[in-house]
Amino acid sequence: xxxxxxxxxxxxxxxxxxxxxxxxxxxxxxxxxxxxxxxxxxxxxxxxxxxxxxxxxxxxxxxxxxxxxxxxxxxxxxxxxx
Amino acid sequence: xxxxxxxxxxxxxxxxxxxxxxxxxxxxxxxxxxxxxxxxxxxxxxxxxxxxxxxxxxxxxxxxxxxxxxxxxxxxxxxxxxxxxxxxxxxxxxxxxxxxxxxxxxxxxxxxxxxxxxxxxxxxxxxxxxxxxxxxxxxxxxxxxxxxxxxxxxxxxxxxxxxxxxxxxxx
Amino acid sequence: xxxxxxxxxxxxxxxxxxxxxxxxxxxxxxxxxxxxxxxxxxxxxxxxxxxxxxxxxxxxxxxxxxxxxxxxxxxxxxxxxxxxxxxxxxxxxxxxxxxxxxxxxxxxxxxxxxxxxxxxxxxxxxxxxxxxxxxxxxxxxxxxxxxxxxxxxxxxxxxxxxxxxxxxxxxxxxxxxxxxxxxxxxxxxxxxxxxxxxxxxxxxxxxxx
Numbered sequence: 001x002x003x004x005x006x007x008x009x010x011x012x013x014x015x016x017x018x019x020x021x022x023x024x025x026x027x028x029x030x031x032x033x034x035x036x037x038x039x040x041x042x043x044x045x046x047x048x049x050x051x052x053x054x055x056x057x058x059x060x061x062x063x064x065x066x067x068x069x070x071x072x073x074x075x076x077x078x079x080x081x082x
Numbered sequence: 083x084x085x086x087x088x089x090x091x092x093x094x095x096x097x098x099x100x101x102x103x104x105x106x107x108x109x110x111x112x113x114x115x116x117x118x119x120x121x122x123x124x125x126x127x128x129x130x131x132x133x134x135x136x137x138x139x140x141x142x143x144x145x146x147x148x149x150x151x152x153x154x155x156x157x158x159x160x161x162x163x164x165x166x167x168x169x170x171x172x173x174x175x176x177x178x179x180x181x182x183x184x185x186x187x188x189x190x191x192x193x194x195x196x197x198x199x200x201x202x203x204x205x206x207x208x209x210x211x212x213x214x215x216x217x218x219x220x221x222x223x224x225x226x227x228x229x230x231x232x233x234x235x236x237x238x239x240x241x242x243x244x245x246x247x248x249x250x251x252x253x
Numbered sequence: 254x255x256x257x258x259x260x261x262x263x264x265x266x267x268x269x270x271x272x273x274x275x276x277x278x279x280x281x282x283x284x285x286x287x288x289x290x291x292x293x294x295x296x297x298x299x300x301x302x303x304x305x306x307x308x309x310x311x312x313x314x315x316x317x318x319x320x321x322x323x324x325x326x327x328x329x330x331x332x333x334x335x336x337x338x339x340x341x342x343x344x345x346x347x348x349x350x351x352x353x354x355x356x357x358x359x360x361x362x363x364x365x366x367x368x369x370x371x372x373x374x375x376x377x378x379x380x381x382x383x384x385x386x387x388x389x390x391x392x393x394x395x396x397x398x399x400x401x402x403x404x405x406x407x408x409x410x411x412x413x414x415x416x417x418x419x420x421x422x423x424x425x426x427x428x429x430x431x432x433x434x435x436x437x438x439x440x441x442x443x444x445x446x447x448x449x450x451x452x453x454x455x456x457x458x459x460x461x462x
Contacts, residue, residue: 009376068280073273
């Protein structure tokens with residue numbers, strides 16, 4: 001890329017979210033990806049960001065406590081009774 | 083049409099992480115508009131996208147010519163360009179570094195210092211075989227030396243080197 | 254998709270018919286999520302539980318009217334956000350901003366990590382971030398790591414915490430988040446960016462040791 005078109009690492013880290021959302025304009029996406037080819041540092045950063053998102057996504061504890069279950073079943077019975 | 087695709091070891095897409103099969107048509111199913119399409123390179127595009135593996139790819143359907151790449155509806159890996167490997171990547175990098183060095187040596191103006199530093203960076207990374215990075219540094223040194231024209235010429239020289247060395251379609 | 258719709262229609266019918274097993278299934282599926290989302294609007298876990306209970310009651314009272322124009326999930330969470338938002342406002346909760354603030358010029362990464370202006374590689378990494386892809390998966394997805402991420406999310410300013418929780422923890426679509434929080438897509442993206450940047454930084458601090 002011409003220097004004037006150049007993406008620095010500092011600029012790239014500000015564009016990471018837009019890139020992952022698919023919101024970068026095609027020309028900017030190209031610059032982003034061309035930089036990734038050259039720059040291991042930014043490739044590692046993008047991977048760190050993806051990992052962060054993955055860890056956040058793994059935190060969905062799905063269970064309901066027995067107490068909550070009990071009290072809500074009572075809510076249900078009351079509702080049904082009416 | 084026939085074009086080229088730069089992939090990570092094991093036929094892995096550098097951005098999609100997608101594992102490319104050989105000889106099978108692949109269609110992009112990107113839900114987000116600008117991520118649709120199979121991306122590929124003309125010979126002139128290669129210096130910007132160099133990775134460890136270089137493949138020949140057939141493109142089908144609508145093929146859009148963009149500034150630095152082709153975007154097609156469908157693509158099929160044909161065969162690997164075996165000539166592109168660690169040794170040729172090293173040669174490519176050394177060739178780029180040599181041009182950067184030559185620029186630095188004949189420079190006399192205010193940019194001479196910067197050109198020397200860039201030549202040093204190019205040499206250091208060439209020793210590590212960092213083809214894409216050295217190509218970038220060499221292009222940057224060419225731009226410092228002779229502006230946008232210098233930049234374009236350097237990138238063209240890189241594409242020509244690849245075409246000759248790997249016996250690709252002429253750029 | 255048709256399979257999911259059919260299963261959902263069955264569940265709705267069973268619930269209308271007063272089958273407790275249908276209600277229990279809904280609880281298993283959504284209650285934990287409802288609590289987490291409620292917690293984004295109100296100040297205490299106890300209040301969040303009350304909001305959750307009010308939500309389930311509203312779901313039961315409204316199930317007769319549910320027409321299936323949206324998914325059951327969307328419908329339930331729309332009820333929840335209405336109740337939670339009202340309750341949050343009623344609690345007159347003062348929005349707690351973290352000491353880091355919501356400054357317009359927040360950087361994703363400390364500028365000190367990059368070569369300064371004037372150097373030939375200005376703006377490039379001084380030293381590369383660590384590789385996490387070589388860390389064992391058990392470490393990355395273990396309870397301690399998750400706890401650190403949760404703590405980092407808890408420390409975020411309110412709107413950033415809401416967006417990252419709904420998007421990345423709960424897996425909502427961007428449009429759903431914009432609708433629930435009544436913010437634009439651009440605004441949502443900026444908040445998500447700031448939130449993720451801070452959480453990544455916190456995780457980096459933890460994994461670096």
